[in-house]
Amino acid sequence: MHYAADTVVLPEIEAAIRAHARDRGDACNQAVALVKASRTRANESGTLDAFLREFGLSNAEGIALMCLAEALLRVPDDRTLDALISEKIREGNWGAHQNSSDSKLVNASVWGLMLAGRIVGAESASQAMPAQWLSTLTQRLGEPTVRHATRQAMKILGGQFVLGRDIQSALNRSAKERSLCSFDMLGEGARTSRDAERYFTEYENAIHAVGKCGLGLPLSQNHNVSVKLSALHPRFWESQRSDCLPILQEKILTLAKLAQHYNIGLSLDAEESSRLELTMDVFEWLCAQPSIENWSGLGFVLQAYQKRALQVAKWLGQLASVRKNGFMVRLVKGAYWDTEIKDAQQKGVEDY
Secondary structure (H helix, E strand, O other), rough: OOOHHHHHHHHHHHHHHHHHHHHHHHHHHHHHHHHHHHHHHHHHHHHHHHHHHHHOOOOOOHHHHHHHHHHOOOOOOOOHHHHHHHHHHOOOOOHHHOOOOOOHHHHHHHHHHHHHHOOOOOOHHHHOOOHHHHHHHHHHHHHHHHHHHHHHHHHHOOOOOOOOOOOOHHHHHHHHHHOOOOOOHOOOOOOOHHHHHHHHHHHHHHHHHHHHHHHOHHHOOOOOOOOHHHHHHOOOOOOHHHHHHHHHHHHHHHHHHHHHHHOEEEOOOOOOOHHHHHHHHHHHHHHHOOOHHHOOOOOEEEOOOOOOOOHHHHHHHHHHHHOOOEEEEEOOOOOOHHHHHHHHHHHOOOOO
């Protein structure tokens, strides 16, 4: 597989940006207005927003917490996790955050960390150095206790980004927040045929649940379900094209018909760059199916960080122009970019 060089692709993108200078200015003005409006309503934000404002990436404490949150899910054993928690706790000056937030919960978390020093009998001389208290807490009381508390804290943080453990709990939460959502499943990606069948069943169940939740509503007011093709086949690779495409086409058409029945949206989710051509081929085939030609709920999710994004967007425009009811396109910033750069470096390829 060959990817175009940066020197070929970037001039075209730069030319497109210059050609739409007015649009860029309008976007900038709108962004500034949104930021100002958001700041005036800071007191209405949730606990996580207040927490991130206090422990942001502009200070050592915020960086330590974010590193801990990211690494926690990847640590294989308790001993390593204990060492990680102890290291990150020692990196921060937690006392500097005492009573500095407008959020009572954030201030309570700081006070809780400081009071923890009393549990381990910290000397008065150490009370001016909360980081040492936390280190003592980790080392003496800490291994089981702090580990459990850290995991619980990460679950709370995760709850800000994950609507629910299952589709019904996610729907209930979205109803409370009056949010229109595109639902997908975390951690998906079939490794075996049994995995693929299980994910297919879960997608069917999700479409049923979302569809029944919005019976009678127009498509524009209904939730959407995003499907990763890699969850429907364990070998969704270019080298296995002849084997996986027929199976994927059959499965995705079945799901599309079900979504059409409930008048909800169904999108093919974005994945790694190496799977883009396969995804485009499945989507093009799906757009041509007579059984769903009167349904406008079909969607394509495009990774906007890819060098090919502009060309793919043009291709989508051409494809939509020949389909009776068009389809939806959603741009995403790219959750795979860091992994793909790492993968490209490991393989020693010339371009990302």
